[in-house]
Amino acid sequence: MNKLILKAGVFALSVISVSVAAKVSPEEAARLGQDLTPIGAEKAANSDGSIPAWDGGFSNHDADVVRGTDPFADDQVLFTITHDNLDQYSDHLTPGQLAMFDKYDTYKMHVYPTRRSATYPDNLWPKIQKNAENAELVAGGNGIQNYETTTIPFPIPESGVEAVWNHITRFRGGAVTRNVAQFPVLSNGDYVPVELKETLVFPEYLKTGREEEDDNILFYFLQEVEAPARLTGTVLLVHETINQVKEGRRAWIYNAGQRRVRRAPNVAYDGPGTAADGLRTSDNLDMYNGAPDKYNWELKGKKEIYIPYNNFKIMDPELDYEEIIQAGHMNQDLIRYEKHRVWEVEGTLKDGERHIYSKRTMYLDEDTWTASIIDHYDGRGELWRVGEALNTQFYNVDVPWMAAEALYDLSSGRYISLGLGNEEREYMEWDIEPQRSDFSTNALRRTGIR
Template sequence: MNNYKNLISGSTLLISLWAGASFAAVSVQEAAALGQALTPVGAEKAGNADGSIPAWTGGLAKDAGAVDGNGFMTDPYAAEKPLFTITAENAEQYKSKLSEGQLAMFKRYPESFHMPVYTTHRSAVFPDNWLEKTRENAEKVKLSGGGNTLENYRMGVPFPIAKDGLEAIWNHEARYVGSTLQRNIITAAPQANGQFTASLLDQYVAMQWALTDYDSSRDSNVLFYYKWRTVSPARLAGDVLLVHETLDQVKEPRMAWVYNAGQRRVRRAPQVSYDGPSTTSDGQHTSDNFMMYNGAPDRYDWKLVGKKEMYVPYNAYRLDDPKLKYIDLIKPGHLNADYTRYELHRVWVVEAVLKPGQRHIYAKRRLYLDEDTWQALVVDHFDSRGQLWRMAEGHMEQVYQQQIPLILVETCYDVLNGRYFISGLRNEITNAPKYGIPLSSDDFTAAALRRSGVR
């Protein structure tokens, strides 16, 4: 319990918002706090007592920096130097603001793992239409079906004033990642000695409300569409994964298909869910580890523990520097810590405990959700013995020209076997990400897989 000694109680208003479990929308009076004491997405607008977390004043402007022809953004904080660095030697001093998994990384890699801590910037901001829907959702969106279904939801943060763990995790699952996106990224699962083979992926994501042929009757149970085509290495080139992420995955399980270029076959892929191994991860990452956490929440009991101040990866522009090579960043045991950036932010602490009779390789997860975005930035995973097994971090940056707080790089560290999975690096890629491109339901059908998989 020592990790929670410093849970922030906040104002009387915020305490009342945390109390109890509710599957109902909030009152008009509660919703009125949005844009006043709370930011438009439900974070505390004020800074903390000592000023180390500033007040939210609107986030980064669209013109906060330049974007080159390959899609690399200027770091608006490039001139800043670390305030201090957390190492294995001084980690005990900061333990109240670290996760159990982060502390385990200091013990596992005392010579190399460190956390450069910089000035905190509350850079997150969203488009106006997303915020307008968020305000409406506060009074109308509800959970049903045992917490597995969002009612009256189309877009926006479902529960900007979350009252329980299920509402908080739905905010993470439905968070804003833009409307449509196409980008090239790499993934890798390094060996303990640091050797790795990078897989180049062509990735498409589309929110259901952003399709050019969106039909509310047809797409009412779809949250987003996802397609990822492997470009290299050669042995995997042309393989394609397609996912329809459903809102109610108990009523209608996630629909997934794979196209195997060697066999030239499309087949259903029910294993792409829960703890099924994710593509290209060499078993170091589960399907529901993708995007820090995704999928049906039905196998866990979810508890909103409270809010705390924590050092989390944030404003990770240095990791997107085109001057760096993958070999500069992917090191034995963990991402090269010299290029990481941590800031002190308030996070919601959510614990997920496996329900009796349910199966999953993770018996417990502890998620730390950024208050300004509802994005999980750190997740600790525990095995059936209660032992810490894996720690995931999401290195987020504000894509300022698009007003998208987006996870740039995901890492999932196995503190037992010394391996990890990394996804999202694009330093050596010259194709710029494309945001808001026109995509229709025809781009995300099983029939479209074969066309996508042509080598």
């Protein structure tokens, strides 16, 4: 309660101080921290109380790590959705989720009490408030201007593309390195894990501070392949831009076999994902990323659906990967589902554009703006792949993110999972102090050969 009062107080001050110049009116923006949460979700409970009111989220800054510690371990399963009772709950499931039940007899969902644990660092709230009144789309929604970076630009969205930008720009820690595994899984359950070291840094968090060259940079991203041996030494560097009309994504890759750095224009849209065995596109990473210009995005409204949430159990370091990765889908006994309100956004491929997905339907969690479920359709308009984010609150640093993400191919029975760190010695490192030079092409070359 004290935390909620503090956040409301921060918002009251910021409402007074921000400019009245732009995107939504001061009166509309003043709802943030009042009937809306600071990030734009409905603060109140739903009509039957199955989704509680937001009370400030869950924080514990005294905790050193989240992996292996479940603050809601005593919660009991309310019910389990199976083939036998699917009709009873189908109104709260997406077409992709229903398709998973149809394809796999082993697929099920353990539904727990809903806990709105999501929260962000308090210093982001005034930025979100300022963005609500000032951030604007440019050139048909392909970029943003008048934007306070490191957090969402449109807490009160008026269009589908604004909601998509909220997912793309959401805070995932200012500077963080994670050591995780990616699993391209065959239909029989066989896989060869790919070990990845990924570093994500917003420009403000570089040790040397923000410079003029960062004016159009959303974040810097470095991805190093550390196993298997045949891929070791491959490194991807991305400078992600904000206004993607002004300048598109900059990407380079170091190829260990060729021992050289080259530009990587295919690291975008439906270009192949790193070491993904054809199971995900470049813009499938983080559920969805990159320029939204290939699609017409329609904001369909809100729904209440069951999505993975508070997935601390599956992060337990006592679990082996072979206990989690199974044929057809991940081990559903380890995944926690809750009912949450989501924004439904439908993206339809524009006339004249090309992409392997003709349509994407996103379900964005209202408390984090994370795309929690995405249904992907092929060129014939048939449901093809189902993306699922295993939402988790890193409560020691107030960062909502994922324990893992999965993309299920309904046609082949294969899937890919990325983000698990159970067997990694180091997992999430939140106290890094990166230099600007760490994200240069020279640094990319040094990283690849060491």
